[in-house]
Amino acid sequence: TIYVVTPTYARPVQKAELVRLSQTLLHVRALHWVVVEDAPAPTALVGGLLAASGVPFTHLHAPTPPEIRRRPGDPPWLRPRGVEQRNRALQWLRDMRPPGEAAVVYFADDDNTYSLRLFEEMRSTRGVSVWPVGLVGGLRFERPLVAGGRVVGFHTAWKPERPFPLDMAGFAVALPLLRARPAARFDPAAERGYLESSLLGGLVTPAQLEPKADNCTQVLVWHTRTEKPKLRQEEQLQRQGRGSDPRIEV
Amino acid sequence: TIYVVTPTYARPVQKAELVRLSQTLLHVRALHWVVVEDAPAPTALVGGLLAASGVPFTHLHAPTPPEIRRRPGDPPWLRPRGVEQRNRALQWLRDMRPPGEAAVVYFADDDNTYSLRLFEEMRSTRGVSVWPVGLVGGLRFERPLVAGGRVVGFHTAWKPERPFPLDMAGFAVALPLLRARPAARFDPAAERGYLESSLLGGLVTPAQLEPKADNCTQVLVWHTRTEKPKLRQEEQLQRQGRGSDPRIEV
C-alpha cells in the first residue's frame, strides 16, 4: 500500500484542488489517501468529496496552533505549512496500522501535480527513496545527483548546505522505517527550508537515499501552485445582500 | 463521443497542466481529446505526453497571429487567448469527422478543474447546454438562473448586458448543430467578455439553452489558474553555465 498524506486547509480553491488530486489518485492501485484537515474539526466539504471520490481514504484533522499560524499578509514562506497535519498522519500510521505492514508513505500537498508513474517508482522504497521535483526552489527542477546508483549530491540553488535539500514532494519513506524510528517527525520549529531535513535526519543519512526515476533524471512531480482567486465582485454583491447563493458549495 | 477541445501554449507549467488534465479525461468513457497548440508546429513535449496519456487524442496546432498575440507585461485580459486554436478545432470537427456523427463539443482550457460528473451531464446535449462555473468573474460562481426548466437569466457581476454572460467552461455544443451553422465561430476581434457570445450567438438564443447540473445548482467545474513559477535562481545559474540540465524535460 502507498499511504498518501495530504494536509489541506479551507480556502476558495480547496474543493477544486482536492477534486483534481482525487482524480489522479483514483488511477493508482493499492493506495490509501490520508487527508488531514488544518481545522478544529472535520468539515462536510472535505468529508463529502472524499466519500464521492472513489479513493480509499482516512479523514483526519489537526489544527495549526494559533501561535504558529500565518497571519493574512504574511509572506507564504514565513511559517511552515501542513506540519501539524503531517505529524498527525505519522501518529495515525504508527498507532493504527497493523505492525509489520509493508507500506510506503508519501507526503503529497494538495496543489502539486503528480504523474501516475511516480507512484509506481516509489512502491519499491525500502528506506527513503528520492527523485527530482519540477518548478521548485526557483529552478526548472531540483534533483539528487547520482553516481554508481548512489546519491552523491544535490542540484539545488537554495541553501545547499541543508542536510537534505529536498522538497516535500521529492521523497517517500517505508512505513517499517517510520516504526523503527518512533521519534522521527517534522519539527514545527524548523528553520525555513529545514522541515524535510527535520524528518529525514531522524531516519537515514544522505548516502542511504534510494534514487528512483531513472537515477533521478525524470521529472514526475511538479511543485505547481494555484492562484488565489480574486473575489472582489462577490464582496460587493454580498454587501448589497445579493452574493452568490451560499447553499451552493464551490 | 465528447470532443474536448484544449488550446495550450508553451510555458514552464504546460506539461504539468496537461498531465493532470489528461488524468481527469482518462476516467471518462467515449471521450476524444483535441489538443491544439498555440505554436507554428506541433511540439515533441505535447506529442509525447499525449501519446503516453492513454486518452484518445488528435494533436493539432494553430499559432496565434503576431498582431493579436499578447506581449510580455500586457495584462492577461488584454487579448482573448486560445481563439485561433478553438477555431482550428471547429474546422477539424466539421471537416474531418463523419457527417451525422452524434457528438458533443466542450472547450476545456488546460488550467481549469473539471469534476468527472460534468462530462456525464454534458453527454445529453441536444443544442447548447449550460451549467455553473466556480471561481470566475470575481464571484464564488457564475451560473444561469433557471425557472420551469428554462434559462431565464444569469447570475454574473461583470458586463451582465452580454447576450451570453457565460465562461468558456460553462457550456457544451452538439456537433450536429455546429455543422448546421457552418459560419459559427469564435471572433478573434470580439470585445473582452464577448468571445463566448460570438460563437453562441450564431447557434442559439438564450431561451434555447439546456440547463444541466440539477438546473444549474451544482458547481462541477472551477476556473482555477496556476501561478507562474518564479525561476530567478535558474536564470542566475544559467548565466554561470550551471543551469538545470536542459536535456531533462519539465
Ligand SMILES: O=c1ccn([C@@H]2O[C@H](COP(=O)(O)OP(=O)(O)O)[C@@H](O)[C@H]2O)c(=O)[nH]1
Ligand atoms: O495554513 C495552511 C497552509 C497550507 N496547508 C497545506 O500544507 C500544504 C503545503 O502548503 P502550500 O501548498 O501552500 O505550500 P507551498 O506551495 O508554498 O510549498 C498544502 O497541502 C496545504 O493545503 C495547511 O494545511 N495549512
Ligand SMILES: O=c1ccn([C@@H]2O[C@H](COP(=O)(O)OP(=O)(O)O)[C@@H](O)[C@H]2O)c(=O)[nH]1
Ligand atoms: O497565448 C496563449 C494564452 C492562452 N492559451 C490557452 O488558452 C486557454 C485560456 O488561457 P488562460 O487559461 O490563460 O485564460 P484565463 O485563465 O485568463 O481565462 C488555455 O487553455 C491556454 O493554454 C493559448 O493557447 N495561447
Ligand SMILES: [Mn+2]
Ligand atoms: Mn504548494
Ligand SMILES: [Mn+2]
Ligand atoms: Mn485559465
